[in-house]
Amino acid sequence: MVERRKPIPVADAVAKVMQYKKQGEAETVSIENCDGRRLAEPIVAKHPVPPFDKSPYDGFALRSADTNDASKDHQVEFAVVEHIGAGQVPTKTLEKQQATRIMTGAKIPDGADCVAMFEVCQEYERDGKNLMAMKRKLEAGTNIIPEGSEVSKEDVLVEAGAIINPGMKAVLATFGYSEVQVAKKPVVGVIATGTELLDVDEELQPGKIRNSNAYMIMSQIKRAGATGHYFGKLADEFDSSYETIRKALDQVDILITTGGVSVGDFDLMPAIYEKLGAEVLFNKIAMRPGSVTTVAVKGDQLLFGLSGNPSACYVGFELYTRPIIQHYLFNKQPFLKQVKATLQDDFPKPNPFTRFVRSYITYNNGHIGIKPAGIDKSNVVTSLAYTNALMVLPGGSRGFTAGSTVDALLLDNEDGQQNFKGVL
Amino acid sequence: MVERRKPIPVADAVAKVMQYKKQGEAETVSIENCDGRRLAEPIVAKHPVPPFDKSPYDGFALRSADTNDASKDHQVEFAVVEHIGAGQVPTKTLEKQQATRIMTGAKIPDGADCVAMFEVCQEYERDGKNLMAMKRKLEAGTNIIPEGSEVSKEDVLVEAGAIINPGMKAVLATFGYSEVQVAKKPVVGVIATGTELLDVDEELQPGKIRNSNAYMIMSQIKRAGATGHYFGKLADEFDSSYETIRKALDQVDILITTGGVSVGDFDLMPAIYEKLGAEVLFNKIAMRPGSVTTVAVKGDQLLFGLSGNPSACYVGFELYTRPIIQHYLFNKQPFLKQVKATLQDDFPKPNPFTRFVRSYITYNNGHIGIKPAGIDKSNVVTSLAYTNALMVLPGGSRGFTAGSTVDALLLDNEDGQQNFKGVL
Numbered sequence: 001m002v003e004r005r006k007p008i009p010v011a012d013a014v015a016k017v018m019q020y021k022k023q024g025e026a027e028t029v030s031i032e033n034c035d036g037r038r039l040a041e042p043i044v045a046k047h048p049v050p051p052f053d054k055s056p057y058d059g060f061a062l063r064s065a066d067t068n069d070a071s072k073d074h075q076v077e078f079a080v081v082e083h084i085g086a087g088q089v090p091t092k093t094l095e096k097q098q099a100t101r102i103m104t105g106a107k108i109p110d111g112a113d114c115v116a117m118f119e120v121c122q123e124y125e126r127d128g129k130n131l132m133a134m135k136r137k138l139e140a141g142t143n144i145i146p147e148g149s150e151v152s153k154e155d156v157l158v159e160a161g162a163i164i165n166p167g168m169k170a171v172l173a174t175f176g177y178s179e180v181q182v183a184k185k186p187v188v189g190v191i192a193t194g195t196e197l198l199d200v201d202e203e204l205q206p207g208k209i210r211n212s213n214a215y216m217i218m219s220q221i222k223r224a225g226a227t228g229h230y231f232g233k234l235a236d237e238f239d240s241s242y243e244t245i246r247k248a249l250d251q252v253d254i255l256i257t258t259g260g261v262s263v264g265d266f267d268l269m270p271a272i273y274e275k276l277g278a279e280v281l282f283n284k285i286a287m288r289p290g291s292v293t294t295v296a297v298k299g300d301q302l303l304f305g306l307s308g309n310p311s312a313c314y315v316g317f318e319l320y321t322r323p324i325i326q327h328y329l330f331n332k333q334p335f336l337k338q339v340k341a342t343l344q345d346d347f348p349k350p351n352p353f354t355r356f357v358r359s360y361i362t363y364n365n366g367h368i369g370i371k372p373a374g375i376d377k378s379n380v381v382t383s384l385a386y387t388n389a390l391m392v393l394p395g396g397s398r399g400f401t402a403g404s405t406v407d408a409l410l411l412d413n414e415d416g417q418q419n420f421k422g423v424l
Numbered sequence: 425m426v427e428r429r430k431p432i433p434v435a436d437a438v439a440k441v442m443q444y445k446k447q448g449e450a451e452t453v454s455i456e457n458c459d460g461r462r463l464a465e466p467i468v469a470k471h472p473v474p475p476f477d478k479s480p481y482d483g484f485a486l487r488s489a490d491t492n493d494a495s496k497d498h499q500v501e502f503a504v505v506e507h508i509g510a511g512q513v514p515t516k517t518l519e520k521q522q523a524t525r526i527m528t529g530a531k532i533p534d535g536a537d538c539v540a541m542f543e544v545c546q547e548y549e550r551d552g553k554n555l556m557a558m559k560r561k562l563e564a565g566t567n568i569i570p571e572g573s574e575v576s577k578e579d580v581l582v583e584a585g586a587i588i589n590p591g592m593k594a595v596l597a598t599f600g601y602s603e604v605q606v607a608k609k610p611v612v613g614v615i616a617t618g619t620e621l622l623d624v625d626e627e628l629q630p631g632k633i634r635n636s637n638a639y640m641i642m643s644q645i646k647r648a649g650a651t652g653h654y655f656g657k658l659a660d661e662f663d664s665s666y667e668t669i670r671k672a673l674d675q676v677d678i679l680i681t682t683g684g685v686s687v688g689d690f691d692l693m694p695a696i697y698e699k700l701g702a703e704v705l706f707n708k709i710a711m712r713p714g715s716v717t718t719v720a721v722k723g724d725q726l727l728f729g730l731s732g733n734p735s736a737c738y739v740g741f742e743l744y745t746r747p748i749i750q751h752y753l754f755n756k757q758p759f760l761k762q763v764k765a766t767l768q769d770d771f772p773k774p775n776p777f778t779r780f781v782r783s784y785i786t787y788n789n790g791h792i793g794i795k796p797a798g799i800d801k802s803n804v805v806t807s808l809a810y811t812n813a814l815m816v817l818p819g820g821s822r823g824f825t826a827g828s829t830v831d832a833l834l835l836d837n838e839d840g841q842q843n844f845k846g847v848l
Contacts, residue, residue: 031624035643043809047628058688085619085660085690089631103688105620105732107631158809165836166643167782167808170734173636178625196511196529200455201602204471207513207531212597219459219590236509264482264527266509308529310594340790358591366764366829368790384591385467385582388838405790412589414812414836 005263005284007291010319010354014335014420016281017295017320020302021327021334024253026181031172034164037182038225038329043158043168046175048148053108056145060099060121060132061090061112064140072135080123080130082109099132108144115143161330163225163414183329185227188321189252190217191245192233193259194308195266199233213258213313216384217306220317224325226254236266242275249276249301253328256321259308261294269294269305278303286395288353290316314384315356318411326416333416336409341370341391343406348399355395358387361408370408388412429687429708431715434743434778438759438844440705441719441744444726445751445758448677450605455596458588461606462649462753467582467592470599472572477532480569484523484545484556485514485536488564496559504547504554506533523556532568539567585754587649587838607753609651612745613676614641615669616657617683618732619690623657637682637737640808641730644741648749650678660690666699673700673725677752680745683732685718693718693729702727710819712777714740738808739780742835750840757840760833765794765815767830772823779819782811785832794832812836 008016026040055061062078070076078099082092090100090109099116100109108115122133151157157171164172164182172180197211198204211233221228231248234241241260249255260269261283273280278298283305285293289312294305302324306316318336326334344362362369370391374383392407393400400406407421432440450464479485486502494500502523506516514524514533523540524533532539546557575581581595588596588606596604621635622628635657645652655672658665665684673679684693685707697704702722707729709717713736718729726748730740742760750758768786786793794815798807816831817824824830831845 031639032642035646051628051633052630058686084631085688088619089629103690104686105633162809164643165809165811166640166647167738167811169643170636170640170738171809173624173634173639176624176626176628176634194511195509200597200600202600204475204600205513206476207508208511209475209529210597210600212594215455215597216590216594218456219588219593222459223590236511262482262528264509266527314591314594337787339787342790363761363763363792366766366792368787368792385586385589385595387589387591412836412838 007284007286008282010285010287011420013282013285013293013295014320014323017302017324018327020297020300021324022300023330024186024328025184027184028179029182031169031178031180034169034172034180034182036225037164038331039158039160039162039164039180040183040330041181042156042160043171043175043177045151045153045155045157048153049151049174050145050147050149052147054145055102055104055106055108055115055143057115057117057143058103059115059117059143061094061102061108061115062099063094063096063112064114064138064142066097067134067137070135070137075133075135077131077133080132113140113144114138117143159332161332185225186253186325186328187229187251188221188226188325189229189231189248189255190214190221191231191248191255191257193236193241193257193268194233195235197233212310213308216310216314217256217258217317220314220322221325224322225329226325236260236268238268238271241268242272245272246276249298254302254304254321254324256304256306256317258306258313261305261307262292273303286353288351288355290356291353293320295320310384311358314358315390318390318409319356323420331416333418335417335420336390336411337413337415337417338421339368339408339410340405341368341408343391343400343402343404344369344371346400346402347372347393350397350399351393351395352397353395355393356409357391357393358383359389359391359408360386361389361410368408370406431708431710432706434709434711435844437706437709437717437719438744438747441726441748442751444721444724445748446724447754448610448752449608451608452603453606454603455593455601458593458596458604458606460649461588462755463582463584463586463588463604464607464754465605466580466584467595467599467601469575469577469579469581472577473575473598474569474571474573476571478569479526479528479530479532479539479567481539481541481567482527483539483541483567485518485526485532485539486523487518487520487535488538488562488566490521491558491561494559494561499557499559501555501557504556537564537568538562541567583756585756609649610677610749610752611653611675612645612650612749613653613655613672613679614638614645615655615672615679615681617660617665617681617692618657619659621657636734637732640734640738641680641682641741644738644746645749648746649753650749660684660692662692662695665692666696669696670700673722678726678728678745678748680728680730680741682730682737685729685731686716697727710777712775712779714743714780715777717744719744734808735782738782739814742814742833743780747844755840757842759841759844760814760835761837761839761841762845763792763832763834764829765792765832767815767824767826767828768793768795770824770826771796771817774821774823775817775819776821777819779817780833781815781817782807783813783815783832784810785813785834792832794830
C-alpha cells in the first residue's frame with residue numbers, strides 16, 4: 001500500500017520549522033580566531049575616534065592667528081619648537097609664532113588650532129635655530145580632525161549577529177577587543193541512510209552509488225557557520241538505524257538524516273520517528289525537488305529528514321535547516337537573501353509545483369541575471385558544482401521564457417533577510 | 425626635503441605587480457578537509473552517470489512489448505519474479521509477462537526496457553504467486569534514465585582553479601575522490617610598522633592608537649585563501665626594522681608591511697628596500713586612498729608596502745596583493761569581479777584621482793545598487809565593517825549624483841575575472 005500524503009506550501013513548512021528556533025549561547029574567542037564567526041554582542045566604541053585632535057597630514061601645527069598677516073607677498077615666520085612623529089606626544093604648549101613639526105596621525109599640541117602642510121612651508125635654519133616660514137593665511141581648524149568627530153564614545157558600531165569580516169576585525173582591534181563574544185556553533189549531526197550507498201573510497205559496484213550527500217551536507221553545514229558531526233551511513237535495517245539515530249540525538253543540537261523519507265518499501269524514517277516519539281511536523285511539501293522533505297521534533301530537538309536525492313537534499317537543507325542554524329547563531333536575518341533576476345535561458349517545461357532550480361547569478365550591465373546550472377534533473381549531482389543561487393519558479397501550467405523576471409535565493413551571500421518570502 | 429614622487433595609473437601598477445605572479449604547488453588533502461580550497465586538478469568523471477540504466481521512480485520494470493495489448497478496458501498481467509531495493513542488484517533476466525519490483529535509483533534488470541510507476545499498477549496475490557496488472561501501454565525507454573545520459577566517462581566536470589563548495593564536494597564524492605589535489609596556500613607575512621602603535625590589549629595612551637591594520641590584513645589574507653603569519657609590530661627604528669624584515673623574508677612567500685611608505689621623517693621603508701637590494705616597482709599611484717602604496721621585489725619575492733592608514737591599507741591589499749594570491753592558488757580569474765551598479769546616494773565631492781570607496785551592494789528589483797559605507801575618510805576604520813564592495817569613481821572635477829552608473833569591485837564574491845578592468 002502506498003501512503004498518500006498531503007503536501008503543504010513551502011512557506012507553511014518554513015513557518016512550522018521556525019516555531020522551534022532557538023538562539024545559541026555566546027562564547028569568548030580571541031580576536032585572532034574570530035574570522036567568519038557571528039557576533040554575540042554589539043561592538044561598542046570604548047573611546048572617541050579619533051581619541052584626540054589629530055593631524056591628517058605631515059606638516060606644522062601652529063596658531064592660526066599667527067598667520068593673519070601672511071599673504072603671497074608677505075611671509076610669516078615661526079620658530080619650530082618641537083618635532084614629533086606619530087606615536088610621540090607633544091610636550092610643549094605653543095606660544096605666539098611658534099610651530100611644532102608633526103607627522104600624519106600625530107596629536108595636535110596644546111595652543112595650536114591648525115596644521116600647515118609641508119607643501120606650503122619653507123624650512124630653514126638661522127643662528128642654529130629651526131625656523132619655518134609660510135605665505136598663506138589659515139583658518140582655525142584647518143587640517144585638524146577633532147577628537148570624537150568620527151565616532152563618539154559608547155556608539156554602537158556593529159550589531160550582534162553580524163558576521164566578522166576583515167573590516168570588522170579592524171574595528172575590534174581599534175577598540176581593544178582582544179577577545180570577543182561570538183555565537184557558539186551548533187553541532188549538527190549527519191547520518192546517511194541507504195543500502196545502496198558506498199563509501200567514497202570504495203570501488204563502484206553494480207546497483208550502488210557512492211555516498212555524496214553526507215559530504216555535501218557537511219560542507220553546507222560548514223558554510224552555514226555550524227559544526228558538522230558525521231555519524232556514518234546506515235543500511236536500510238530498522239533496529240540498527242533506530243539505535244544509531246537515537247544515540248546520535250544525545251550528541252547534537254540538530255540531526256539531519258538523508259534518505260529513507262519517501263514512501264518506498266525501504267524508507268524507514270517514518271517508523272523511526274514514530275518509535276522515537278518524535279512529532280512529524282510535515283512529510284510532504286508542494287515543491288520540487290525535495291517534496292518528501294520531512295521535519296520532526298523530539299522535545300525541542302529538530303530532526304531534518306532530507307531526501308536521499310542529492311539536489312532535493314541540497315535544497316531541503318538551504319530552505320529549512322539553514323535558517324534554524326542562522327537563528328541559533330544570533331543572525332537577525334536568518335533567511336536566504338531573495339532578489340529579483342532576469343532569466344537568461346528559456347525554461348520551457350511547466351510543473352504544477354513551485355520549483356527551486358540550481359542556478360548561478362550573472363551580472364549584465366547593472367542587472368542581475370540568472371541561469372540554470374546545467375541539466376536540472378533532481379538526480380544530477382554535477383549541476384550542483386557551480387550553483388550559487390536557487391531560482392524560484394512558481395508552479396503552473398506554463399514554462400518560462402528568457403527575459404522573464406524570477407526570484408533568486410542567493411547561497412553565497414552573507415546578508416540574509418529577516419522574513420522568508422520564497423514563494424508568496 | 426620632501427621627495428617628489430610621480431604617481432602611475434592603477435592599471436599600470438597592477439600590471440607591474442602581475443609581472444611577478446607565480447603559481448603555487450599542489451598538495452593532497454582529504455575530501456573532508458577540502459572546503460573552500462581551490463582545485464589544483466580538474467574533476468574528471470571516473471565513470472558514466474548514471475553508471476547503469478536506472479529507475480527514477482518506485483515501480484515495476486518490465487518489457488514494453490508485453491503492454492501492447494493493455495488499454496483502459498483490458499488489463500495485462502505480470503508475474504512479479506523479483507523484488508529489489510536501491511543498492512540491491514537484479515539477478516533475473518525478465519521473460520515474457522514478467523516484472524521486477526524496483527525502487528527509485530535501482531538498476532533496471534536485464535530484459536526490461538521500461539518502468540511502470542506504482543500508481544498505474546495493481547498488486548495482488550493468486551495461488552501464492554505475486555502478480556501485478558496494469559491497463560496502460562508503455563513505450564520502450566519509459567521511466568528509464570540511461571547509463572551515461574547525464575555525464576560520460578572522462579568528462580571534465582570542474583576546471584582546476586575553482587573553489588570547492590558544497591555542490592562540488594558532492595561531485596568529488598560521487599566520483600570517488602577521497603583525496604583531491606588543491607593549491608597549496610601561500611604564506612603571507614605581515615609586519616606592522618609605527619611607533620604610534622599599541623597592541624590590541626594595551627590601554628590607550630595619548631598620541632597612540634591600537635594596531636588595527638595587522639588584524640585586518642590577516643583577515644583579508646584568510647579571506648583570500650592564503651595563510652597569514654604575523655611577525656608583530658615595529659617601532660620606527662631603522663636597524664631593528666631592517667633585521668626583522670630581512671629575516672621574515674626567509675619564512676614567507678609574500679611579505680606585507682603596513683606603514684612607513686610615505687615621505688614623512690619616520691617613514692623607513694624606502695631606505696629598507698634600498699638596503700635589502702629590493703627593486704621598487706612603484707611608490708606612488710594615482711588613486712585615493714592608498715596613493716603611497718609601494719611594491720618592491722627582491723629576487724622573485726614581492727614586498728607589499730601598504731599604507732599605515734586603515735582604509736588605504738585595505739584597498740591596497742585588495743587591488744594589488746589579492747590577485748597575486750589568487751594566481752598562486754590556480755585561480756584563472758584572479759581579479760575582483762567588477763560589475764556596474766547604480767549609485768544610491770549623492771557623492772558630491774570631486775577628486776582629481778580615481779577613488780576606491782568602501783561601499784556595500786544593494787539589490788533593487790533586479791538592479792544592482794551601491795551605497796558608500798559610512799563616512800568616507802581614509803582614516804575612519806568603522807566604515808570598513810559593512811564594506812562588501814569598492815566603488816570605483818574616476819577622477820575629475822565633478823562629483824557624482826544618485827542614479828549615476830558606477831563600477832563596483834565585489835569583495836565577497838568567489839567569482840573573479842580574468843583581466844583587471846578597474847579604471848579603464
